[in-house]
Amino acid sequence: MTLRIGEIEYANIQPFFDKLDRDQLRSQGFQLKTDVPSSINQKLSEGSVDVAGISSFSYAQNAHDYSVLPDLSVSSKGEVRSLFLFSKVPIEQLEEKKIALTASSATTVHLLKIILIAFYGVHVQYQTMKPNLQEMLATNDAALLIGDDAIRAVRTASDLYVYDLGEQWYKHTGLPMTYALFAVRNDVLTSNSNDLERVYHAFVNSREVSKSNNYMDLSNRFTLKQGGTIDFWQSYFQNLWYHFNEENKRGLLYYYKLAYEYGFLSKSIHSISVWSKVHS
Numbered sequence: 311m312t313l314r315i316g317e318i319e320y321a322n323i324q325p326f327f328d329k330l331d332r333d334q335l336r337s338q339g340f341q342l343k344t345d346v347p348s349s350i351n352q353k354l355s356e357g358s359v360d361v362a363g364i365s366s367f368s369y370a371q372n373a374h375d376y377s378v379l380p381d382l383s384v385s386s387k388g389e390v391r392s393l394f395l396f397s398k399v400p401i402e403q404l405e406e407k408k409i410a411l412t413a414s415s416a417t418t419v420h421l422l423k424i425i426l427i428a429f430y431g432v433h434v435q436y437q438t439m440k441p442n443l444q445e446m447l448a449t450n451d452a453a454l455l456i457g458d459d460a461i462r463a464v465r466t467a468s469d470l471y472v473y474d475l476g477e478q479w480y481k482h483t484g485l486p487m488t489y490a491l492f493a494v495r496n497d498v499l500t501s502n503s504n505d506l507e508r509v510y511h512a513f514v515n516s517r518e519v520s521k522s523n524n525y526m527d528l529s530n531r532f533t534l535k536q537g538g539t540i541d542f543w544q545s546y547f548q549n550l551w552y553h554f555n556e557e558n559k560r561g562l563l564y565y566y567k568l569a570y571e572y573g574f575l576s577k578s579i580h581s582i583s584v585w586s587k588v589h590s
């Protein structure tokens with residue numbers, strides 16, 4: 311059996327996928343399934359994919375069953391430019407107001423909840439909705455969007471208060487934040503580590519080639535798909551950090567600590583289990 315790979319369809323994680331040789335992977339029996347983060351999270355946890363880029367929050371929920379692939383993440387130190395709270399009032403005035411949360415996220419919905427309670431002392435009501443800014447704001451005071459939905463929506467949001475959640479996290483903690491990690495189910499580690507190694511190196515190679523051409527191919531692709539300028543997309547990708555280094559790990563463990571303290575995680579997470587059988 312070869313591996314089923316989960317691919318998040320948003321731009322932010324595409325440096326790991328853009329340069330995959332998909333025809334070769336398919337001819338070797340690998341399958342790729344593409345979806346929004348919350349669905350990929352679910353597919354990995356129910357076992358309908360074997361390895362995937364997933365929400366970092368979902369890793370914490372399944373830490374016992376997952377290992378993380380070394381040095382791969384989607385992180386930022388400060389602004390992200392694709393995780394926005396759109397609000398009709400300033401963030402400090404959201405007490406007892408209603409916020410719509412995109413159904414496609416796991417990490418960022420809890421990041422928002424932490425930011426509002428821990429850093430602003432604001433208590434609100436949440437409702438999960440499809441990611442459509444107009445519909446969300448028709449019945450709510452603010453709305454959270456992530457990924458390409460957020461990038462498109464921010465172009466039309468001139469009459470709203472817009473908060474970048476990476477920037478908010480950094481402002482209040484001085485730490486980077488990691489939104490996505492690559493995880494594999496532990497049963498696959500024992501049954502299929504050779505294929506895992508192959509796909510791991512393909513992810514690393516895609517990241518390196520994407521970076522070495524300054525994200526030009528990706529930027530062309532997303533300009534055609536989502537609009538915006540090549541310059542916007544290049545600087546978007548250059549601003550994100552695709553290595554899960556010690557500093558990113560510290561930031562993520564602090565997020566897990568707060569998520570546990572505020573009751574969003576049922577178990578506290580003090581360490582991240584990294585798959586170590588990689589040969590370079």
Ligand SMILES: C=C(O[C@@H]1C=C(C(=O)O)C=C[C@H]1O)C(=O)O
Pocket residue numbers: 318320322323347348364365366384390392393414415416417418419456457458489490
């Ligand atoms: C940076 C982003 O990070 C994404 C946010 C996720 C989440 O909130 O669960 C999951 C995967 C990440 O790729 C984004 O969507 O813009």
